[in-house]
Amino acid sequence: MPFRSDVIESIGNTPLIKLRRASEITGCTILGKAEFMNPGQSVKDRAGKQMILEAEKRGELKPGGLVVESTAGNTGIGLALVASARGYRTIIVIPETQSQEKKDMLRLCGAELVEVPALPYANPNNYQHVGKRLADELRKTDKAGVIFADQWNNLDNRKAHYVSTGPEIWDQTQGKVDGFVCSVGTGGTLAGTSAFLREKNKDIAIGCADPHGAAMYDFFKTGTPKVSPGGSVTEGIGLARVTNIVEDVKVSHPYLIPDEEALPIVFDLLEHEGICVGGSSGVNVAGAIRLARDLGPGKTIVTILCDHGSRYQSKLFNKDFLESKKLPVPDFLKKPAPKLH
Numbered sequence: 001m002p003f004r005s006d007v008i009e010s011i012g013n014t015p016l017i018k019l020r021r022a023s024e025i026t027g028c029t030i031l032g033k034a035e036f037m038n039p040g041q042s043v044k045d046r047a048g049k050q051m052i053l054e055a056e057k058r059g060e061l062k063p064g065g066l067v068v069e070s071t072a073g074n075t076g077i078g079l080a081l082v083a084s085a086r087g088y089r090t091i092i093v094i095p096e097t098q099s100q101e102k103k104d105m106l107r108l109c110g111a112e113l114v115e116v117p118a119l120p121y122a123n124p125n126n127y128q129h130v131g132k133r134l135a136d137e138l139r140k141t142d143k144a145g146v147i148f149a150d151q152w153n154n155l156d157n158r159k160a161h162y163v164s165t166g167p168e169i170w171d172q173t174q175g176k177v178d179g180f181v182c183s184v185g186t187g188g189t190l191a192g193t194s195a196f197l198r199e200k201n202k203d204i205a206i207g208c209a210d211p212h213g214a215a216m217y218d219f220f221k222t223g224t225p226k227v228s229p230g231g232s233v234t235e236g237i238g239l240a241r242v243t244n245i246v247e248d249v250k251v252s253h254p255y256l257i258p259d260e261e262a263l264p265i266v267f268d269l270l271e272h273e274g275i276c277v278g279g280s281s282g283v284n285v286a287g288a289i290r291l292a293r294d295l296g297p298g299k300t301i302v303t304i305l306c307d308h309g310s311r312y313q314s315k316l317f318n319k320d321f322l323e324s325k326k327l328p329v330p331d332f333l334k335k336p337a338p339k340l341h
């Protein structure tokens, strides 16, 4: 058909773009899956679509139903778009520290926002627990069906990548892919994509690029999760506990990526390749460069360009923010704004 029947059909089938400079410095072909080109501008549109369509199939949502979710933002945007297209409402519980742009976008997409303080998972008022309690409460009175999408435990999140991201990468590389690497928020992308690719090529190298302050690097290296020291200004990644989505993932190459390594890559992609992405994509490309160096020249390595950089203008692309975090400021952000005539 020459057109897509609705916005949901235009989720996925994103281009795979050769990252010129990362490829040049490693002698490998490093490819980025351009997830920022999804309708909601992130990889999480895929999870939003799968979780809602599967809930529908199970009869959990009826017209006018309600989707509740706890999210750092991107999953909420994906869910809200899909929910609008299917006639559902959305309530999103979000830590107040997430970027203003994501919150504005969520409201624009019709979601009702519940902002809560950013607290560790062990605290009963952490946003993930608040979301679940809210859904349980609303379910008592709402007749059209209330689901708690629950991306951390919902295996439909992982399935989204097993049925779409993995097969797309396999087709787009014509099966010539030596390594896949990405970071972990819920782990849906890493788990689903790597499971599919490993079924096709049992020798494929699977890398995990973990930011500081998360526990996946140690978990994949030693089998025991241990939160690494320090923190990260990246958003949407950094899992500190083992969930049913990540527990079976086989990672051959775990990497711990500091922001000082990831952010210059984000700036470089924008300045020299016209690719505008957020911080987690920098962590991913840094992981791809490390994997390329470990595997040696001539290999093809795929990673994920998770979301669009416009979502972080007030943070990553803001000189004052970077200085306040003692992070390097790229030259192009130091220049004064051009004068209008």
Ligand code: PMP
Binding pocket: 042, 043, 044, 072, 073, 074, 075, 183, 184, 185, 186, 187, 188, 189, 190, 235, 236, 237, 278, 280, 281, 306, 307
């Ligand atoms: N990057 C960004 C910007 C995200 O929002 C997310 C999802 N929270 C991820 C990466 C990681 O995706 P996943 O949940 O599939 O691990």
